[in-house]
Amino acid sequence: MDPAEEIGLEGLSSAEAALRLASDGPNELPQPRRRTLARIALEVVREPMFQLLVAAALIYLLLGDTGEALMLLAFVVMIIVITLVQERRTERVLEALRDMTSPQALVVRDGQRLRIAGREVVRGDLLMLQEGDRVPADALLLTAHDLQTDESLLTGEAVPVRKVTAGNDPAPARPGGDNLPWVYAGTVVVDGQGLAQVHATGTTSEMGRIGKALFDLETPQTPLHLETRRMVRVFSIIGLSFSTIVVALYVYLRGDWLQAVLAGITLAMSMLPQEFVLILTVFLAMGAWRMSRRNVLTRRAATIETLGSATILCTDKTGTLTQNRMTIAELAVPGSNGIVCWEANSQPLPAAFHALLDSAVLASELDPLDPMEKAIHELGRARLASGGRHDGWNLVHEYGLGPSCLAMTHIWQAPGQDPHVVAVKGAPEAVAGLCRLDAADGGSMQQKAREMAASGLRVLAVARADFAGDRWPESPQAFDFTLLGLLALADPLRPGVPAAIDECRSAGIRVVMITGDFPTTARAIAEQAGISSDGEGLIGDQLAAMSDSELTAAIAGETVFARVLPEQKLRLIEAFQAGGEVVAMTGDGVNDAPSLKAAHIGIAMGVRGTDVAREASALVLLDDDFGSIVQAIRLGRRIYDNLRKAMAFVLAVHVPIAGLTLLPLIFGWPIIFFPAHIAFLELIIDPVGSFVFEAEDEEPDIMTRPPRDRRSPLFSSRLIAWSLVQGVLILCAASAFFLAMLGQSITAPEARAATFVALVIANFGLILVNRSFSTGLISALVRPNRELVLIALATAALLLAALFVPTLSQLFRFAPVRPELVLAASAVGVVTSFLLELLRWLVRSRVLPPSLRLSN
Numbered sequence: 001m002d003p004a005e006e007i008g009l010e011g012l013s014s015a016e017a018a019l020r021l022a023s024d025g026p027n028e029l030p031q032p033r034r035r036t037l038a039r040i041a042l043e044v045v046r047e048p049m050f051q052l053l054v055a056a057a058l059i060y061l062l063l064g065d066t067g068e069a070l071m072l073l074a075f076v077v078m079i080i081v082i083t084l085v086q087e088r089r090t091e092r093v094l095e096a097l098r099d100m101t102s103p104q105a106l107v108v109r110d111g112q113r114l115r116i117a118g119r120e121v122v123r124g125d126l127l128m129l130q131e132g133d134r135v136p137a138d139a140l141l142l143t144a145h146d147l148q149t150d151e152s153l154l155t156g157e158a159v160p161v162r163k164v165t166a167g168n169d170p171a172p173a174r175p176g177g178d179n180l181p182w183v184y185a186g187t188v189v190v191d192g193q194g195l196a197q198v199h200a201t202g203t204t205s206e207m208g209r210i211g212k213a214l215f216d217l218e219t220p221q222t223p224l225h226l227e228t229r230r231m232v233r234v235f236s237i238i239g240l241s242f243s244t245i246v247v248a249l250y251v252y253l254r255g256d257w258l259q260a261v262l263a264g265i266t267l268a269m270s271m272l273p274q275e276f277v278l279i280l281t282v283f284l285a286m287g288a289w290r291m292s293r294r295n296v297l298t299r300r301a302a303t304i305e306t307l308g309s310a311t312i313l314c315t316d317k318t319g320t321l322t323q324n325r326m327t328i329a330e331l332a333v334p335g336s337n338g339i340v341c342w343e344a345n346s347q348p349l350p351a352a353f354h355a356l357l358d359s360a361v362l363a364s365e366l367d368p369l370d371p372m373e374k375a376i377h378e379l380g381r382a383r384l385a386s387g388g389r390h391d392g393w394n395l396v397h398e399y400g401l402g403p404s405c406l407a408m409t410h411i412w413q414a415p416g417q418d419p420h421v422v423a424v425k426g427a428p429e430a431v432a433g434l435c436r437l438d439a440a441d442g443g444s445m446q447q448k449a450r451e452m453a454a455s456g457l458r459v460l461a462v463a464r465a466d467f468a469g470d471r472w473p474e475s476p477q478a479f480d481f482t483l484l485g486l487l488a489l490a491d492p493l494r495p496g497v498p499a500a501i502d503e504c505r506s507a508g509i510r511v512v513m514i515t516g517d518f519p520t521t522a523r524a525i526a527e528q529a530g531i532s533s534d535g536e537g538l539i540g541d542q543l544a545a546m547s548d549s550e551l552t553a554a555i556a557g558e559t560v561f562a563r564v565l566p567e568q569k570l571r572l573i574e575a576f577q578a579g580g581e582v583v584a585m586t587g588d589g590v591n592d593a594p595s596l597k598a599a600h601i602g603i604a605m606g607v608r609g610t611d612v613a614r615e616a617s618a619l620v621l622l623d624d625d626f627g628s629i630v631q632a633i634r635l636g637r638r639i640y641d642n643l644r645k646a647m648a649f650v651l652a653v654h655v656p657i658a659g660l661t662l663l664p665l666i667f668g669w670p671i672i673f674f675p676a677h678i679a680f681l682e683l684i685i686d687p688v689g690s691f692v693f694e695a696e697d698e699e700p701d702i703m704t705r706p707p708r709d710r711r712s713p714l715f716s717s718r719l720i721a722w723s724l725v726q727g728v729l730i731l732c733a734a735s736a737f738f739l740a741m742l743g744q745s746i747t748a749p750e751a752r753a754a755t756f757v758a759l760v761i762a763n764f765g766l767i768l769v770n771r772s773f774s775t776g777l778i779s780a781l782v783r784p785n786r787e788l789v790l791i792a793l794a795t796a797a798l799l800l801a802a803l804f805v806p807t808l809s810q811l812f813r814f815a816p817v818r819p820e821l822v823l824a825a826s827a828v829g830v831v832t833s834f835l836l837e838l839l840r841w842l843v844r845s846r847v848l849p850p851s852l853r854l855s856n
Helices: 014-024 037-045 048-062 066-100 206-210 212-216 223-254 257-271 275-293 302-307 351-362 371-383 428-434 439-454 497-506 519-529 540-545 548-554 566-578 590-598 611-616 626-667 675-692 717-743 748-770 777-782 786-804 806-811 819-847
Strands: 104-109 112-117 126-130 138-150 188-200 296-298 312-315 327-335 338-343 394-399 407-413 420-426 458-467 482-490 510-514 560-562 583-587 601-605 619-621
Touching (some): 126 138, 275 296, 275 626, 302 626, 312 626, 327 351, 407 428, 428 439, 439 519, 510 519, 510 566, 519 560, 548 566, 566 583, 583 590, 626 675, 626 748, 675 748, 777 819
Parallel strands (some): 510 560
Antiparallel strands (some): 104 112, 138 188, 296 619, 327 482, 407 420
């Protein structure tokens, strides 16, 4: 029975809860200061590119060129607007993800159990607490069943404390010590279950008063962030050094300080790769958002970097590979002529099976969350007299599942009856041991258990004993149990699992099943799922007997591990890591938390998982579906691929911009680029790098190539070399075109305009060439990308305005361009694009990293 029903409570109404939420505010600590538009704008003002543009505008004002200054200031406004849009979009994504990661609470409202975000809990709410839950608010216990909580976050005391039901109007108490009726926000239920009424939320809770400092800690930067910032520093130093040299040479050769500083600013703007950090931020935020749409919640950005490197995926069985919808498939009891069986589709349940089912109900939790226990209760209600309710019975003691005994034992006191009834259910071998069966007595039952397990059923044995007195033995081995029979439960495989595992195999990812289930059952489900194994599998007892080095050697060819205890999972993870594997692991229990933290990619279950497991993990599966893990790996690979494409493009596009700024100063050519031209190009580069490449579809071979080497840098020497080669090719084409026009006595303003057209078109060719590492230029032209189309149209409109609107032409220092010259410039841009494509096909096998080469 529901604990709230037992004491006749229906909880708050939805209307009253809404009023209290509006009155008291959300149940959360003060959040770190949100990045408002004003704050983002202030960050933009601090950017070097912004400051260089403003400095250039001021110099033009000093030179008396008001039009040029105003145009630069207009570019400043446009850059601020674009940056605000990009940053605000990222912030909205992050805020949505923060809401999704809010701890969940199970409350009773309007007489119904309801799972809500922890921030929505209000005073007076009835909280249902189970093992593994993080308590969302300070509350008074109305019922408690062997409830213990870990209050170390508040008290520093690592030993769990025992909780009791509240008496009449108990006084408030501080955390710490046993036998208190209070539970506190932020603490963890480590054992038992209970029902509590909320008394304090948010900043009025114990956590709110003393724990605010926890939310002020800065999250360390990811390896990608550190590498990107290091590259920005390197290129910034190079750019500023060249700019200083240019200023000095300009003053020495031409003696004009203002023009020298303006030339230095222009060169600095052309060489600063400030887009790198913005691109990385946008990619990781948008990547997390895309994963959330596939039912995978990203709790740590660094995980996105690691997903593409995963070589082993350790998954549990129940609820991940299977549907976690257990039903009783078969019952078996010993008879005079051997084992007697009853199948679930048979009608009715013979009396010979009543004791077995009744004892199974008694050995289960009162209000179970475990799917097997739910199935047992459901069958008991349907097939036993009075629904197997045991009205008036009291659960007086219990022995939990543990390493020494894989069985759960409950001791009951029936009204007016002595002795106590002791019911146990658990692994067949464990219950057989409790019943002290010899080989002859237990042989037929063990054989039946193996047959059930071989067909993929989960098998439990049930036994019963009587016990007089109230001095409980230290362990259930002291009771004189009688074996009643076996229950076989079915949990069907999820429909998409075999295809997902096959996809993992194609991607070079080894799928390993780690389960606490019976070995034969585990192997049967593994076979159905397509998890192949070279060996017979290992069980927990075998793992425990091995040294670390023996374990590392033993697991090399194994993919099925059965009867594994939660604490043994950590040894398996560490053994895989010792063998050089990049490990992703799923878990749901409190004891899974160390393994989830130790794995390179910890994946918690969002539906059946505990708050502790979710907090220890890097990813949370919102639907507990194995297929979602594979989708996350696919997305992780796509995000990293597209990030490399964006970085390669940004690095390459800066080469011709910087070159066309520097070469005229070195060789005495007419100036090609002024700050306005650089600002125009930045308006293209920023959104292209951030959104066009982020929205690119995945590569065709994304799940057929091996995992990426986790140690490989984002900015590899090959990637940098490839970007520089592309940039130099565009620089050579644009420079040759500019010099050819000067050789034909075309004026510098007209040559400047035509060269700018050629460069813009060539840059779009650069985008197309870098859109994919496995398809050609023609395919890139026709493959849909809404962001690219919008940016191309906006760029074309601005370019035409700069060429043919007289006021803008003068500000850009363009002369009217003859149509044939525009055609020639366009031809240069298009030919350069095809040369880039030809160059890619010629050098891709030597320059591109293996993970980004074209599949043969």
